[in-house]
Amino acid sequence: MSTKFIRASLWLAVAALLLAGADAAARERKLENRNGVQTRELDPSQKGLVTGVGIEAHDIQSMTNQMARDLFASGFLNGLSKPPRILVDEQEFHNEGSQIINRRMITQRLMTELNRASQGRMTFIGQRYAGMVAKQRELKREGVTDVGTTGMTGAQAGVDYFLAGAIMTQDARDPRSGVVQRYNQIAFELVDAETGAVVWTGMYEFERAAADDVVYR
Template identity: 50%
Template sequence: MKRIATHFLGSLALAACALTFAASTPADAQKRGKSRDLDAGMAGPVQGVGIESRDLLAMSDQMVRDILATPEIAARSVAPRIIVDSKYFTNESSQRINQNLITDRLRTSLNRASDGRMVFIARQNAAMIEEERALKREGTTDSGTTGLTRAQFGADFRLTGNIASQDARNARTGQVQRFTQITFELVDLESGAIVWSNAYDVARAATDDVTYR
């Protein structure tokens, strides 16, 4: 008898739950699954041991400010031409990461902040530029308003860099620890001299790592 009563109460609870869900409106359902805006510069609800948005923002900000304080780059009488893209920015770390996240932010931030102290070359778009140059010279289009140049600009410096990491895992506790080092270098494209370099380090440990993709 007691068993029947327990079974009955269980069924009643299930029915109540089902009724609650059935009664909820689409708006309620939307509210439950509502996304929320985050501050990209702060730790979010999903955290692991790898490079996260706060690191990307902090590191690019630091590098921009450091480059702008380097006289060999930012205080030349003629603004140097610089290529900042991910072609020579390698990732040897254990984390999947889109290097463009770093180099695109560096380039755009530097370009905005440099006030003409540096000129950035869109070498990744060289084919696009060549196409338009050909149209102008064939007479398909006019020469535009900025005039023709003998050739595309050559560059004085190029950003190179590397992301490397070292992982450690405690098999007993499952705790994971990772040290990630991101290095940045500006290389003179004539002499090969490294005119500026800096590094950003991240060391983190967590019981459960997350998947970065």
């Protein structure tokens, strides 16, 4: 094999590698969307790039943290001999406001914060899983599966208290300037599931105005 042929082959290999690298770089630049708005990592506890007058991620974090602190500060758990069983479900948390919002984002985060802070002083009941629980109970009692490590009980766990609440808004718009103003009120109530007594209430509220509101969905 001649030296000329070997050199030509090496040059072709180098050229192919350079072309492949350039092509990969071009694809990477395209993915980076350099002609548009670049993707950014945001802190959900802070205001984002797109903000309006409604409930946003930092509001959900702030309100659930505050509600968890307020509930424990109220002394609700004082004097209870056993950890109360509590149901937190979006079915009892109603959106009566003008903004579209996923209610479960609020109730799920609130339950998570309460569970983390309670350190075993509260038990949370997942009634949304009642169908799966009933199926597993049936499999155990029919001998299809063993009884697990915790054994069997007479019935599914009942609820001592459930958390209810509502999102409410009051909107105003100036037709001349287009400025939108919204008062947001988020109320929570802890209700005795046996008597209906409201044993704790909490409220988170704020008001914002903007030249033009954003679209929430």
